[in-house]
Amino acid sequence: GENVEQHPSTLSVQEGDSAVIKCTYSDSASNYFPWYKQELGKRPQLIIDIRSNVGEKKDQRIAVTLNKTAKHFSLHITETQPEDSAVYFCAASHNAGNMLTFGGGTRLMVKP
Amino acid sequence: NAGVTQTPKFQVLKTGQSMTLQCAQDMNHEYMSWYRQDPGMGLRLIHYSVGAGITDQGEVPNGYNVSRSTTEDFPLRLLSAAPSQTSVYFCASSYSSPGQWAGPAKNIQYFGAGTRLSVL
Numbered sequence: 001g002e003n004v005e006q007h008p009s010t011l012s013v014q015e016g017d018s019a020v021i022k023c024t025y026s027d028s029a030s031n032y033f034p035w036y037k038q039e040l041g042k043r044p045q046l047i048i049d050i051r052s053n054v055g056e057k058k059d060q061r062i063a064v065t066l067n068k069t070a071k072h073f074s075l076h077i078t079e080t081q082p083e084d085s086a087v088y089f090c091a092a093s094h095n096a097g098n099m100l101t102f103g104g105g106t107r108l109m110v111k112p
Numbered sequence: 113n114a115g116v117t118q119t120p121k122f123q124v125l126k127t128g129q130s131m132t133l134q135c136a137q138d139m140n141h142e143y144m145s146w147y148r149q150d151p152g153m154g155l156r157l158i159h160y161s162v163g164a165g166i167t168d169q170g171e172v173p174n175g176y177n178v179s180r181s182t183t184e185d186f187p188l189r190l191l192s193a194a195p196s197q198t199s200v201y202f203c204a205s206s207y208s209s210p211g212q213w214a215g216p217a218k219n220i221q222y223f224g225a226g227t228r229l230s231v232l
């Protein structure tokens with residue numbers, strides 16, 4: 001089955017700096033890669049996603065890049081703000097059904 | 113729309129007890145799934161369903177049962193609770209969004225608020 005590795009597990013940045021979280025996946029058939037943000041005690045919420053026919057996608061301060069050859073994808077957050085502090089999860093799936101495999105999560109702390 | 117509703121929010125069980133975690137969605141989504149979230153381990157898929165009457169196992173199905181008699185409801189049953197089942201449980205529902213320009217379809221998952229379960 002699919003295996004998703006996520007790094008780093010913890011990331012601390014100064015407000016205004018950029019943050020990068022990286023994930024690798026094992027199943028070359030995977031074709032959909034969402035990113036979720038989970039604030040303390042809350043449910044995960046989708047913040048951005050990318051399909052395998054696209055190399056990069058951007059939404060304001062967040063962007064995701066995908067390298068299918070190397071089987072890795074990354075989340076980039078620019079101009080970080082304290083409200084970006086949360087746990088971020090990457091995920092991968094290879095069908096239109098329900099099978100999302102999640103990475104272990106990255107706790108991002110943005111220091112004011 | 114209420115979205116995905118999970119009950120209860122908190123539950124404490126004794127080892128060996130059984131219980132059902134409820135999950136309902138009002139978005140007419142075809143897909144539903146259950147995850148457990150343990151510290152430092154992300155979200156792991158327990159069971160999922162691609163439609164009423166159809167269920168399948170995920171990564172960690174042992175000790176849990178599911179059924180999908182309606183599109184709206186997807187209950188998760190703990191048969192005989194064990195301390196190892198202490199976790200936060202999330203139900204999610206999703207739909208498949210067809211890809212444009214022959215791109216792959218994607219499923220947009222919506223999570224419930226979670227059930228925090230402690231087994232003593």
